[in-house]
Amino acid sequence: MPIDGLRLQSFRCFDREDIALDGPAILKGPNGSGKTSILEAIYLLARGRSFRTSRLSNLIRAGEKVFGVESNILIQSESWSVKAIFENGLKTFINDRDSTAREVGRLFPLTLMDSDVTQIILGGPERRRRLLDWLMFHVEPETWKVWKLYRRALLQWQWALRSGMSADVWFGRMMELAPVIEESRIRLMASCLPFWDHAASLLFPGQTFSFDYNNGKEAVARASLSEGSQEFLPDGSTVVSRSPGLQRADVEIRSGQKPVRQFFSRGQAKLLALALVWGGSRFLSLKLETCPVLLLDDFSSELDEDAQFRLLGLVREEEIQVIMTSSSLSHVSIEQWPHGLFHVEQGHVQMVCPC
Numbered sequence: 614m615p616i617d618g619l620r621l622q623s624f625r626c627f628d629r630e631d632i633a634l635d636g637p638a639i640l641k642g643p644n645g646s647g648k649t650s651i652l653e654a655i656y657l658l659a660r661g662r663s664f665r666t667s668r669l670s671n672l673i674r675a676g677e678k679v680f681g682v683e684s685n686i687l688i689q690s691e692s693w694s695v696k697a698i699f700e701n702g703l704k705t706f707i708n709d710r711d712s713t714a715r716e717v718g719r720l721f722p723l724t725l726m727d728s729d730v731t732q733i734i735l736g737g738p739e740r741r742r743r744l745l746d747w748l749m750f751h752v753e754p755e756t757w758k759v760w761k762l763y764r765r766a767l768l769q770w771q772w773a774l775r776s777g778m779s780a781d782v783w784f785g786r787m788m789e790l791a792p793v794i795e796e797s798r799i800r801l802m803a804s805c806l807p808f809w810d811h812a813a814s815l816l817f818p819g820q821t822f823s824f825d826y827n828n829g830k831e832a833v834a835r836a837s838l839s840e841g842s843q844e845f846l847p848d849g850s851t852v853v854s855r856s857p858g859l860q861r862a863d864v865e866i867r868s869g870q871k872p873v874r875q876f877f878s879r880g881q882a883k884l885l886a887l888a889l890v891w892g893g894s895r896f897l898s899l900k901l902e903t904c905p906v907l908l909l910d911d912f913s914s915e916l917d918e919d920a921q922f923r924l925l926g927l928v929r930e931e932e933i934q935v936i937m938t939s940s941s942l943s944h945v946s947i948e949q950w951p952h953g954l955f956h957v958e959q960g961h962v963q964m965v966c967p968c
């Protein structure tokens with residue numbers, strides 16, 4: 614699995630700490646003990662930034678001037694030594710050679726899920742589309758380039774409409790590019806479906822779900838009849854925007870014919886969102902022949918004990934390295950989770966032994 618050991622130096626509340634992470638892991642411990650900081654260190658290695666602060670100097674342990682994070686990245690028996698050191702600026706090294714976090718990020722796909730994860734289910738379509746775009750970025754880089762061109766054309770088109778200039782050329786460009794992106798999204802969704810079904814059946818026994826791609830064209834047609842979609846031009850005239858709908862498309866999820874978004878609790882939404890991200894990661898693991906890393910912060914919050922055990926059943930499967938934190942896990946013993954159970958307390962990490 615990609616993360617094969619983690620070494621922290623003067624990072625947040627850690628002085629010098631070697632953590633024997635080498636597979637799926639649970640980091641448990643009281644609030645403020647350093648659990649999220651460990652996920653933050655892994656994220657920093659792969660992305661070159663933090664998910665909690667835009668000032669990397671905040672990550673230096675109080676009283677120190679430099680921090681370091683180091684790991685061995687193990688993929689299909691090939692191993693890379695990856696290091697990030699911050700002193701005035703961030704420097705990243707692969708096998709002791711200067712590199713960028715982007716290069717480290719290319720070694721394995723990494724996803725972070727925190728308390729915001731419920732929005733994938735309860736929020737607007739944008740969060741669900743982002744899931745498909747994330748898959749596109751990893752497995753269809755050529756379509757990803759088309760997607761970037763489309764977004765540029767969309768901005769130009771909106772700008773031309775607002776400035777009262779002819780927008781036809783940008784509209785034509787969007788119409789030309791949209792089918793490529795749409796076909797990719799439909800293809801990606803079809804590839805993920807078996808994994809989404811598998812994850813949902815483990816997490817929601819006895820409940821069935823349908824996942825459908827809605828291309829947004831109905832929404833565009835509906836909106837075209839309403840005032841909301843009219844663009845007001847500087848000369849006082851209006852035009853009706855007829856965009857191809859890509860930015861209104863949605864992954865519609867139903868259970869018993871009803872959209873889950875309308876009746877799911879936050880706990881249920883969290884579980885289903887995890888099923889979607891896990892399924893997407895599982896698809897990536899097959900397609901890219903690599904092992905994705907999923908960081909799951911505070912995984913037990915909002916989930917009852919049954920739901921937590923079902924989730925542990927799913928994430929112990931081998932193809933994804935899931936690293937989770939929890940502050941309330943007294944009921945999970947080493948017998949139930951024999952993979953990697955770590956106790957974190959005041960900046961120290963101890964592996965719980967399978968004695």
Ligand SMILES: Nc1ncnc2c1ncn2[C@@H]1O[C@H](COP(=O)(O)OP(=O)(O)O)[C@@H](O)[C@H]1O
Nearest residue numbers: 625626644645646647648649650671673674675
């Ligand atoms: N730069 C820093 N230097 C020293 N301690 C820090 C620094 N940044 C954060 N901390 C401390 O690190 C501790 C760990 O925070 P965190 O990883 O969020 O804990 P957890 O996720 O276990 O609740 C907190 O007590 C916080 O005060």
Ligand SMILES: [Mg+2]
Nearest residue numbers: 648649650911
């Ligand atoms: Mg935390």
